[in-house]
Amino acid sequence: MVVIHHAHGFRFVIYTSDHEPAHIHITGPGQAKIDLFGANGGVRLVYSIGIKRADMRRLMAETLLKRDAFLREWERIHGRPNR
Numbered sequence: 001m002v003v004i005h006h007a008h009g010f011r012f013v014i015y016t017s018d019h020e021p022a023h024i025h026i027t028g029p030g031q032a033k034i035d036l037f038g039a040n041g042g043v044r045l046v047y048s049i050g051i052k053r054a055d056m057r058r059l060m061a062e063t064l065l066k067r068d069a070f071l072r073e074w075e076r077i078h079g080r081p082n083r
Contacts, residue, residue, distance in 0.1 A: 004073045007062045008055060012070070014077055022074040022081035026051075026059055034063050036071055037081070043067060 005012035010028035023046065026032040030050030038044030043063045048056050063070065074081055 002073070002077060004070060005062075005066060008058050010055075010059060012063070012066075014070075014073055016077055018078070020078070020082055022071060022078075024063065024070055024074075026063075030055075032056065032059065034060065036063075036067055036074065 002014050002016060003011050004014055004024070008028075010026050013025045013027060015025065022036040024034055024036065026034065028051075030048065030052075032048040032051055033046040035044040035046055043060065045056070045060060051059070071081065
């Protein structure tokens with residue numbers, strides 16, 4: 001597990017033994033999984049458990065803002081992702 005970012009009281013994580021598609025996990029008071037290749041160059045929420053809706057909106061916005069950096073980290077850990 002590699003913590004790649006902290007924001008809003010949550011950790012943004014890439015697991016070293018994970019699989020494609022390129023995605024991150026968010027942990028803190030709850031957990032979520034976000035694909036880094038969503039529609040129209042965005043990101044896509046896969047699931048969220050125990051995270052308040054307002055927090056999830058902030059986390060999605062943060063993920064979109066940092067998407068390119070997160071993709072570079074995914075590539076560093078797993079190699080180039082399939083799109």
